[in-house]
Amino acid sequence: SRVRFKDYVIGTVLGEAPGAVVLVLLGSSLDEIGSATFYISLLLAATVLLVPEVLRRWMKRYNWRPAQDND
Numbered sequence: 001s002r003v004r005f006k007d008y009v010i011g012t013v014l015g016e017a018p019g020a021v022v023l024v025l026l027g028s029s030l031d032e033i034g035s036a037t038f039y040i041s042l043l044l045a046a047t048v049l050l051v052p053e054v055l056r057r058w059m060k061r062y063n064w065r066p067a068q069d070n071d
Contacts, residue, residue: 018048025037025040025041029041
């Protein structure tokens with residue numbers, strides 16, 4: 001692969017961290033079902049799951065492509 005290791009690590013951390021944080025928050029709030037923390041974590045989980053799909057559809061609809069790096 002032509003992806004540099006540093007770029008791979010940064011992309012992986014930035015891509016995985018939000019979902020991991022939200023899932024940990026959701027898991028820790030399961031003993032308090034009905035609390036504000038539980039509902040906030042559910043909302044955040046739905047957001048983390050839906051935003052990539054919405055962006056994917058938007059990019060497909062408008063035929064958007066990221067710029068190519070010619071390094």
